[in-house]
Amino acid sequence: MDITGTIIITSPHEDVTVNCTGVMSSQKMKGGEDAPKYALSGATAQGNSLTGGPAVFLGWYADEGQITKEIEEIRDAIAKGVSRYELKYSVKVERHWWRLKIVNREDFQ
16 A cells, blocks of 8 residues: 555545545533534645645544544554545534534444
8 A cells, every 4th residue: 555644534424525634633622411522623635835734624523532533543544554534433413503412422422
């Protein structure tokens, strides 16, 4: 495999596919018990060398452990030259006005 430093990430819950050079976590978000606590974004290969490319939202996460596992697996895949990765630990979220609620939270505990 060729190690290109990029990976195509597919987000099944957000219906997004993007070519990324890396990923990053949001800070812990406030919200109710059923709200996601973290968001994952991917840095694209577009842009200039000083600022990098724009970040693309990839998915929501119920807790720090889930987003940490996802980031580690993506970084390992990039380092190994894997060309594609589908998010495994993101949660499906419903939007109600300004609130977010995890769908089927018991599936992700």
